[in-house]
Amino acid sequence: MPSVIKLQHLTDLSKSDLAIMAAATVEYAVEGGHDTLALLGLATKLELYAAEVKKQAKTAALNELATYGKGGVAKAGVKLQLAEVGVSYDYTHDPVWQSRNADVTAAKSLLKDWEELLKKIPHGGMVISDPDTGEEYTAHPLLRTAEESIKASIL
Incomplete structure (x- = not known):
């Protein structure tokens, strides 16, 4: 059986x-017939806990990290460095x-409208015309793919 881990041991x-x-x-949960869904629930709560710690400690940690310079510092077995993220530029004046x-916005809107039309093509297909050339062709239903996952919501 895996040992219980305390946060300071991490x-x-x-x-x-x-x-x-x-x-x-x-492996212990699956092989031992234990509740893997409860294990996933716990992991979800740990993810939320970690995200909240990062969010709430960010300002203080940025100030402290600035004192270490570009090289940063290693704490708790993790290298921490200041980094620019989310850089953006304002192009709107050009x-x-x-x-x-x-042009791009208009094209995206046309594409979205066309995709909605294609999603509604019946099982037997349907004849539609190309809006740019007027040429008619038979469009067939789209292939839909999806991947199963688990949605976890903390109550």
Whole structure:
């Protein structure tokens, strides 16, 4: 049976140690006939906890990390460095960009409308005409694919 881990013990574990521990925990649950859904529920709560810690500690951590310079610092077995993320530019003042953006926006709208039409093609297909050339062709129903996953919501 996997040992119970306390949060302070996580500082001693490497990335591969955590992966091995996770695999062992899942194997124990599956092979032992334990509740894997409860295990997934716990993992979901741990993800929320980690996200909240990161969000709430961000401002203080950014200030502290700035004192270490570009090289950052290693804490609890994790390298922490300041990094620019989410860089964006304001192109809206440029007239050529505005014109091209309007073209792209219009094209995206036309494409979305066409995709909605294609989704509604009946099982036997249907004859439609190309709006640009007027040429008619037989359109067939789309192939729909999906991947199953698990949606987890904390109550």
